[in-house]
Amino acid sequence: MTQEDAMNPGPQNPADSTESARMKSMPPLPPAPPAQSGPPAQSGTGPVNPAALPFGMTPYPPTVQLPPSRRNYALFAGAGLVVGLGAGLLLAQIDLPSNSTALVDAVELCDLTDQSGIALGDEGQSLTMSGQGNETFGYGAKFADIQCVLAAIDMPDSVSSRLGNTRALDGTQTAQWGEFSTFWNYHPDDGMNVTVEVVGEK
Structure with a gap:
């Protein structure tokens, strides 16, 4: 081969020329992101560190928590107010039974508040009277005291x-x-024992 032939090469393969032009037109690849030394990204719904993702991937946008509607709060508050007013009106129309003071008054009328054998119970709704007997050794109420209390609460003569x-x-x-x-009930040894309870009008 002469020097002229070396300086003027012959026609080249067209395919080789096209491949060379394509390689020259492609931009260079961007450098890979540096390795992260911190802890790995946590799984869940929290924000994702973009640097922890593989090259070329983008994180999903975080889920947006919408605030509850104020209209629901207003509806619940209104319903509670209506229910509360209705319950109050209903209770106001109900006549709740009140405790009777008849037994307490009878004991005070007969001056037996501190008398042995006379015991009020159930917040004044019951009364137990234990009389004197042969074996009570002076403890208990006299039969006349028991009769006084029973007369004060209008015990029928029968x-x-x-x-x-x-x-x-x-x-x-x-x-x-x-x-x-x-x-x-009555026994000579125990005396007369009477228990009275307030049960309401029949």
Whole structure:
């Protein structure tokens, strides 16, 4: 090969020329992101560190939590107000029973507040009267004291007669009048024992 041939090469392959032009037209690749030395990105719904993602990937946008509607709060508040007013009006129309003071008044009327054998219970809604007997050694209320209390609460004469004629063999007797219910028994050793309860009008 002469020097002229070396300086003027012959026609080249067209395919080689096209490939060379294509390689020259492509831009250079961007450098890879530097490696992160911090902790790996946490999984979940929190924000994702873009540097922790593989090259070329973009993170999903974070989920937006919309505030609850103020209209729902207004509806709930209005419904609660209506229910509260309705319940208040209903309770106002109901006549709630009040405790009777009849037994307390009867004990005070007969001056037996500190008398042994006279015991109020159930916030004044029951009264137990234990009389004197042969083996009570002076403890208890006298029969006249018991009769005073029963008369103060309007015990009917028929019931009072039954109570005064009760024997040990008769066992426990019961009676009811007005707002009171009572039961009693008698034994010579224990005396007369009477219990009265407020049960309301029948």
